[in-house]
Amino acid sequence: MRKKLTFALVIVLSLFLLAACGGNTADESQQETADTVTTASIVNEKEAFKEAISTDGTWIIATLNDLTFEEEIVVEGTFHDGGNSENKIYRKIAAYAQDDNYNVTERYTIKAPQMVIKSPNTRFQAGIFEGDIIVEANGFTLYDATVEGNIYYASEEYQKSAEITEDSEVTGEMEIQ
Template identity: 40%
Template structure:
């Protein structure tokens, strides 16, 4: 009986790894990639993802030494103020052939067909956005967001709090799609 249970656990783990590895080739739209430490060391640091499940790992991943995608795999709560900082390339080219700049906080998981399978909540008193071309996608941020850059986006995401913009330009270039929402104020606060 013990042998059967162990084999079931191993088989379930192999299925999960296979699904993650299958999703790993779609970096541009998925929140995470499955790699070993050796593969991660070989990957281009600017185009790979950070997959985290706790506040300490998230805090490290959003810094200047992090990755362009920061994906959480469950609800994460911290009492610290967070800062998304650094300029990152997503591995694609823009219309002019230059490396595309992007930073994504992915509050979800998805299947091999890119269908969102789970949404998560990130809770912190404050999140300051300093990375250019940043977005929060497919989940909820509970707290206030302070946007210091242009072109910040919400994609199928909710901010349960206020969004404060450092400049008129940051506010005027802010975008959110029809499935996104903000429960509080959206205003310039210098």
């Protein structure tokens, strides 16, 4: 855990150093907006996770541990792969740790009564979600992950555009609500 926290701190400090040395004359509010969209959010606390999945969050959210919420959580906003608006629309929740060769070394559990997916092309990868997922956007993907609960789609369109990979598991129902 200490190694992961140190890694996250190094990334954050590196980003601040790059921003400080960049020589960019953009005002502070413009710089802050760019950072919230283009950088990954590595989180280990509930409030940081909720902020990262919000419309003001980031395109990729990586957890460093299990997280438990008593309330519904909502993934919303439109983001692009790598934070670059020229790339395809994409959002990723990475509930796992990996080694230098990208092998999953640990899977984390996110627990909430419901997780509502409003961001298009959201991928929940390699972790465990305990609760129900409500899909209200196109392109939802469950990739090498487990849902201990149901997946409800707000429309047939959202269900048809979703992908549940073969290495994923849903213990409950998958249906249009």
